[in-house]
Amino acid sequence: MIAETVCSAVSAAGLGIAAVTAYRRRFLAAVRIAAYSLVPIGLVMTGVVEWLADTAFSPTAWAGFGVLGLAWVLLATTRVVERRRGGTRKERRAAARAADRPDAVAPAASAPSLGRGTRPAARPAAAPRGDDDFSDIEAILKKHGI
Numbered sequence: 711m712i713a714e715t716v717c718s719a720v721s722a723a724g725l726g727i728a729a730v731t732a733y734r735r736r737f738l739a740a741v742r743i744a745a746y747s748l749v750p751i752g753l754v755m756t757g758v759v760e761w762l763a764d765t766a767f768s769p770t771a772w773a774g775f776g777v778l779g780l781a782w783v784l785l786a787t788t789r790v791v792e793r794r795r796g797g798t799r800k801e802r803r804a805a806a807r808a809a810d811r812p813d814a815v816a817p818a819a820s821a822p823s824l825g826r827g828t829r830p831a832a833r834p835a836a837a838p839r840g841d842d843d844f845s846d847i848e849a850i851l852k853k854h855g856i
Contacts, residue, residue: 713759717750724748 724747732740753759765771796802 713763714754717754717759721747721749721751 724743728740728744728747731743750759792798796805
């Protein structure tokens with residue numbers, strides 16, 4: 711009963727603010743305010759407010775929320791542990807089998823990895839040749855082996 715009265719008062723106040731806003735020729739804002747102010751009265755008319763009031767004062771409902779929270783914590787914990795271990799049991803077994811083979815390929819790879827590669831020896835950059843405008847560019851290109 712009290713919740714319905716409060717929601718009705720909030721809606722009436724919101725519609726009053728919307729009327730003042732429309733009087734100031736800010737019609738778009740007035741329509742938004744009116745829309746938001748109609749939500750509480752709509753919730754009262756659909757019965758959601760009564761259901762929430764009954765739920766808020768019910769020990770059984772609070773116990774149910776506690777059980778839901780516990781379930782969420784357990785699920786989140788198992789996901790964290792699973793990520794740290796590296797997947798499900800089936801995935802770990804497949805990874806162990808793949809590690810036994812020397813030519814193993816990662817599941818998402820299209821070709822075997824090449825192993826450690828060798829990089830070409832770095833060549834010293836040539837000194838710029840005086841007044842040439844492109845000497846800086848040539849030095850950079852030579853540095854990168856182009």
